[in-house]
Amino acid sequence: xxxxxxxxxxxxxxxxxxxxxxxxxxxxxxxxxxxxxxxxxxxxxxxxxxxxxxxxxxxxxxxxxxxxxxxxxxxxxxxxxxxxxxxxxxxxxxxxxxxxxxxxxxxxxxxxxxxxxxxxxxxxxxxxxxxxxxxxxxxxxxxxxxxxxxxxxxxxxxxxxxxxxxxxxxxxxxxxxxxxxxxxxxxxxxxxxxxxxxxxxxxxxxxxxxxxxxxxxxxxxxxxxxx
Amino acid sequence: xxxxxxxxxxxxxxxxxxxxxxxxxxxxxxxxxxxxxxxxxxxxxxxxxxxxxxxxxxxxxxxxxxxxxxxxxxxxxxxxxxxxxxxxxxxxxxxxxxxxxxxxxxxxxxxxxxxxxxxxxxxxxxxxxxxxxxxxxxxxxxxxxxxxxxxxxxxxxxxxxxxxxxxxxxxxxxxxxxxxxxxxxxxxxxxxxxxx
Ligand SMILES: Nc1ncnc2c1ncn2[C@@H]1O[C@H](COP(=O)(O)OP(=O)(O)OP(=O)(O)O)[C@@H](O)[C@H]1O
Ligand SMILES: [Mg+2]
Numbered sequence: 001x002x003x004x005x006x007x008x009x010x011x012x013x014x015x016x017x018x019x020x021x022x023x024x025x026x027x028x029x030x031x032x033x034x035x036x037x038x039x040x041x042x043x044x045x046x047x048x049x050x051x052x053x054x055x056x057x058x059x060x061x062x063x064x065x066x067x068x069x070x071x072x073x074x075x076x077x078x079x080x081x082x083x084x085x086x087x088x089x090x091x092x093x094x095x096x097x098x099x100x101x102x103x104x105x106x107x108x109x110x111x112x113x114x115x116x117x118x119x120x121x122x123x124x125x126x127x128x129x130x131x132x133x134x135x136x137x138x139x140x141x142x143x144x145x146x147x148x149x150x151x152x153x154x155x156x157x158x159x160x161x162x163x164x165x166x167x168x169x170x171x172x173x174x175x176x177x178x179x180x181x182x183x184x185x186x187x188x189x190x191x192x193x194x195x196x197x198x199x200x201x202x203x204x205x206x207x208x209x210x211x212x213x214x215x216x217x218x219x220x221x222x223x224x225x226x227x
Numbered sequence: 228x229x230x231x232x233x234x235x236x237x238x239x240x241x242x243x244x245x246x247x248x249x250x251x252x253x254x255x256x257x258x259x260x261x262x263x264x265x266x267x268x269x270x271x272x273x274x275x276x277x278x279x280x281x282x283x284x285x286x287x288x289x290x291x292x293x294x295x296x297x298x299x300x301x302x303x304x305x306x307x308x309x310x311x312x313x314x315x316x317x318x319x320x321x322x323x324x325x326x327x328x329x330x331x332x333x334x335x336x337x338x339x340x341x342x343x344x345x346x347x348x349x350x351x352x353x354x355x356x357x358x359x360x361x362x363x364x365x366x367x368x369x370x371x372x373x374x375x376x377x378x379x380x381x382x383x384x385x386x387x388x389x390x391x392x393x394x395x396x397x398x399x400x401x402x403x404x405x406x407x408x409x410x411x412x413x414x415x416x417x418x419x420x421x422x423x
Contacts, residue, residue: 040412183383203404204397207375214365221365 004030006066006162006195007052013060014047021047022058023218029163032193034186036206039215045199046167048215052197053086053165054078083111087156087164087194089185091171094152095140102127102136105154112159126154130184146177153184160192167199175204182208252284253292254331257301257324264305264319267293293318301327350410354421364411371404 008028014021022044029035037045050056052063054070055078063070065085070078087108088094095104105123110116127133130150135143143151149169156164169185170178186208189196198209206212214221259265259273267289275283296302301324306317320328346367353360375397382393410417 040408203372203375203401204379207372207379207397209376212369212372214368 006031007063009048009052009061009063011061012048012051012058012063014044014051014056014058020218022051024061025051025215025218025220026061027052027197027213027220027222029195029197031162032190032195033211034189034196034198034209036209036212037197037199037215038201038203038206038212041201043215044218045215048220049165049167049197049199053088053163054082083108084159085162087159087161089149089152089156089164089166089169091168092145092148094155095148097140100137100139101132101143101151104140104151105158108155108159123154123158126158127151129188130154131180145172146174146180149173149177149181150184153181153188156185157188157192157194161194163195163197164189165197168201169198170200170202170205178202178205251331252288253296253301254328256289256292257296257320257328258332260302260318260320261325261328264317266315266317270318296324300324346407347410350414350417351421354414354418360414360418361411364407364414368404368407368411371400371407375400375404 006029010026012022012025025044025048027035027037027048037048039045047056051058054063054065054073058071061071065081068077068081070081073081082088095101096107099107102120102123105126106116106119109119109122114122124133124136127136130153132143132147132150132154135147135151140148140151149172152169156166164185166185170181173181182205185196185198188194196209198206200206211222255274255278256270259270259277265273267286270293271284271286271289274289293302297304297318301321302318303321304316305319308315308317346363349363350360352358353363378393378397378400382390382397385393
């Protein structure tokens with residue numbers, strides 16, 4: 001494990017009932033790098049992402065996050081870690097429909113115990129940064145998918161996480177909006193030294209990353225390193 | 228544009244100027260002349276700035292093209308400065324030239340078959356000789372993505388013109404990659420077909 005390795009998963013096995021989703025997947029991420037995870041549908045990409053983020057617990061293998069073994073950590077420890085160190089961005093649905101965009105972006109800070117005023121001030125800065133400041137008062141149901149993803153980027157990065165886990169963040173967007181989201185995500189992550197694990201089936205989106213890992217039949221293959 | 232040869236000729240260096248060289252140089256120069264009458268050296272300079280990237284035109288190409296356009300009545304010489312030689316002439320577009328540019332712009336280009344014939348050959352040969360065809364596809368995939376990352380970096384650093392040119396190459400590379408993925412998913416099927 002090199003000095004700047006942030007997260008290292010080795011030999012991960014995870015099944016759902018009798019369906020094996022991962023059978024010996026490995027992935028390591030250094031601080032601040034963008035890694036694209038690609039592979040056919042059903043190959044285990046989302047399952048891998050969820051294991052890495054401490055959402056799913058694998059049956060076998062190890063996941064080391066800065067000295068903490070995630071596979072054996074208590075649920076409470078894992079959810080605290082997710083709030084403090086990780087950010088999340090999904091294809092859709094990560095925004096709470098009852099809250100305004102500003103409140104949505106402020107939410108991760110509030111969950112970490114920050115007071116309302118400073119949390120909303122910081123959220124407003126992030127909405128500015130992702131070019132959706134004018135949507136602050138709107139509810140998620142009142143904005144477009146592309147705008148929603150830009151709010152999502154703000155929400156994922158507002159706590160200045162060490163790692164952002166993004167699962168098909170551009171999957172529901174057209175090319176132009178996908179580009180905008182990727183520019184924002186990659187740009188902001190690089191500026192703040194945040195590592196990104198980016199699951200995508202679009203190679204143009206994967207091309208924003210520093211390297212790619214391919215998942216096939218529950219196993220990983222690092223093409224950048226292999227060649 | 229940066230140099231370096233990539234897969235299938237999709238290099239920043241070679242591929243992008245192809246966008247222009249594949250299409251007719253004559254029509255491009257005509258279009259520039261429709262904008263305003265120019266001397267040969269001015270046309271070359273404007274062309275190089277707009278479309279040439281690091282592949283400037285040769286003067287010879289410019290003057291050969293202009294004299295062909297002149298012969299076909301698509302341009303005319305509207306002023307000649309003192310002295311002689313082709314660089315003294317100022318060219319302007321004719322009615323026929325304007326019509327020709329219009330027709331060319333309105334006509335769709337025939338879609339290019341970007342079939343990876345070499346790769347296909349390699350995959351079939353690998354299957355026939357019992358080698359790992361999947362590795363060939365994976366290696367190619369890695370190489371394609373390496374170039375796509377390079378183009379993406381270039382795009383992020385560039386102006387709008389760079390972005391559009393890079394995106395064009397990126398979409399084509401993406402199409403190749405989809406073919407690689409699909410072929411990869413069909414290798415078992417292909418193996419059976421190849422041995423039949
Ligand atoms: N909650 C679940 N319950 C049961 N099976 C599941 C569950 N989640 C995933 N699976 C199965 O695990 C395997 C891997 O699924 P996963 O969602 O990780 O694939 P993926 O690579 O993300 O696919 P996609 O590109 O379609 O999103 C699949 O066979 C899937 O059906
Ligand atoms: Mg998935």
